[in-house]
Amino acid sequence: MDAFEQFYEQYSSLVFHIALKMMNDRMEAEDICHDVFLEAFRKAEQFDSKRGSLEAWLAVKTRSRCLDRMRRQKRTICEDAWTDMPTAIESITPEERVIRRLDEEHLYEAIQQIPKTQRDTLIGFYYKSQTQQQIAQKMNYPLGTVKSLIRYGIQNIRKHWNGNPLGSASKEERKHE
Template identity: 50%
Template sequence: MHHPEDDCYTLRSMCEGSVEAFELFYERYAPLVMKVALRVLHDRMEAEDVCHDVFLEVLRRGSSYDPRRGSITSWLAIMTRSRCLDRLRKTRRLVQTEQVELGAETEAPTEELVFSRLRKDALVDALQALPANQRTAVIGSYYGSQTHRELSEEWNMPLGTVKSLIRYGLNHLRKQMEKRGWAHDSESSRNRSGNGKEEVHK
């Protein structure tokens, strides 16, 4: 059984640099902070991040804690809830920013945004899995908007070698996307891009 006075002393000690006091305070109040964070965020990883942030803030602001204004339990609960709401607002702003980047309407369904984001992340991940020379060739051709001949001249490489790198790169990219569950999407995208490039290089 501990007393509020003991907690105040522990708080002051940890703010003065006592590792033992910090460990004691954390052991005593981390379950409370996690409980509040989980209730607001419904996500354990997010709640753990908030818990970390809260205890860092306690270290910075703990010396200004005034027990006359409320218990440590209330102080931590209010601080945790505030941090959770900040995180939710930040997440909402990120979603709105992605809507603008994707050219989506403000009222676009959340499912579409999530789908587009997952596809984008899968493509970036798949590109990173390609051999360096194939990745460079694919990015230069389809995302840098350069012709095969321009790439050949820029890299001082035979035109046939450039075309082979792009062809092998696209084939490997399709396989990487299939591993990530985007087989149909990557194939159709590859065909559209490939057709467009063939017209350019003819």
Template identity: 45%
Template sequence: MSKQHLEGERLLMEMGRGSRAALEAFYERYAAFVYRIALRMLHDPMEAEDLCHDIFLEAYRTAAQYDRQRGSVEAWLAVKTRSRCMDRLRRIQASQQREQTAATHQLQDDSVEESVLAKLERETVRNVLNRIPEAQRQAVYGAYFQAKTHRELAEIMARPIGTIKSLIRYGLHNLRKQLAETGWHGSGKGGDKRG
């Protein structure tokens, strides 16, 4: 058995009896070894350093459980380090999956909410559109919902273009007025920006 191995076992025995000086010496001797394993597995220097400190605190608490028959001090530390790295990787992966799932649900919730709001807005506008005079309704509906030009509307409605423009203008005014009376302010997307 090497002198270094015997020194590691001696430090573990002293740590088992509560020696903080032994913990400091043990840390100085094995910190780089533990850190290299952790960094190789975690690929993150901060995580590896954090895990390294956790390993030495655990080693201090469980030093009395070390059994030389089961392997060297280095093997004992390597097993502890790999085990804690795997735990941490699983925890990180689970956290990332939860975040991804939450983001997906939020997007779905937003999409559903936007869809419901859009449907409600369409229904509200249709209901209010039915409250304005027929000629104004026909002009506004043709211009905004069927994308017809003023000329096309003039031909369909058998009215001059100037009259079509007036019908649209008054129809929009009446539509806004009716919507305001219902307390509706729209989604704030597009359209008239005046309050």
């Protein structure tokens, strides 16, 4: 098995589940999955392990690809239905593209800043489409702990997003880090 096959085998489930959850279409999700892996393999030098995990990098790339695909589909449907309307109305401006990219980078950084247990539960729940019960079994935690980790993870991402230091967690929050 070559490097690309190993890479694909290890992370394809994550990428596919994110795409499937966002697109709600198996064929679209498969297309996006293949696109993401080709891009990731071609641009592997852009990955910086100091900034975060490979899973988070792939999750952000998958989300971006899904949003691009949704935007393109919306524009195509609109152009088909309203051929006389200017397509510029539906297109994204360069400023919006920059803002979206900065938001994605900020989210990626925020995910990397939260404690690993919180990050793992959030990735499992939101990106791998695992139930809280499945996560609890996999991590060998009680269900209530998994629910708390998800809640605290979201709170910590919000704190990071709003510019608050993540180290200012309460005593109860630190207990689950």
